[in-house]
Amino acid sequence: MVKTLLKNKKLRFTAFRKEVLDVFLNTPNAVSIGDIEERLKQFDRITLYRTIKSFMEKGLIHEIVMPGDIKKLALCPAECSSVNHVHTGQHIHFRCKMCENIFCLDLHEFPEINIPKFKVDSIEIQGTGICNICS
Amino acid sequence: MVKTLLKNKKLRFTAFRKEVLDVFLNTPNAVSIGDIEERLKQFDRITLYRTIKSFMEKGLIHEIVMPGDIKKLALCPAECSSVNHVHTGQHIHFRCKMCENIFCLDLHEFPEINIPKFKVDSIEIQGTGICNICS
DNA sequence: ATAAAAACGCAACATTGTTGCATTTATGGT
């Protein structure tokens, strides 16, 4: 339920936040801000930006960026406890060049990346290609 | 030499392009558009954007994006033949949280990522943490 | 019910990137 979802992340429940969160819950893949705007009947742009920022800060959603001015948002996995920074947990992002959808995918085994001389905090992996629906 | 570098990528040699390319050649790490602007005495912003676009289209430089509105540019490896799309070859990107520098790093062995049901064209890997200088 | 803190909505602003167009420059062929 949307209300408890927000509460669990220490976010106040408001009508607008419910609407925005519903967009995420009703979409299988990542959504852009434009996508959200299209799905809201009427809204204030500034409030939307602030809502998204709050959601990100509290670890409810995360941001996915790719070269070519691609920026999308997706729900964090339920167990995500990270706040205010990218925490893709152990999943990767895949962009289909046909449908332009971006998928959050759980890898069976997340690869071990060793970078000599660097202290690695987090790793992000992003793939591009063709999704199963488009191929 | 800058002139042949441009020619090899089928880019015309101009005074402005030389200046921009020199910025890349004189910087060890990735640079933002703001970085470039700071290093140029005087310039036209529009021409700079178009220059960068040309450089990217011809595979002279590539774009590195990370969550948090981070966008930087770096020279492609010499052997890079890809045009107009992200081709990190087989290197990864590492962002140091202290100095905020972004490094293009060659991994000894680039990991094999297998994504069931998806046809993978390219993989990008980005790490964050502390670089060797800052630690 | 009340009070404090947070979120909202509006306006104004800032930053980042693009398009059109006239002028200048680079380059390949003569």
Place this chain on the structure above:
DNA sequence: ACCATAAATGCAACAATGTTGCGTTTTTAT
């Protein structure tokens, strides 16, 4: 070296994206 052509430049105007300030409204804890 000269010329014709295509490309690059510089300026203005515009578009898209994101932010800040502030008075009002709503949520939540007491």
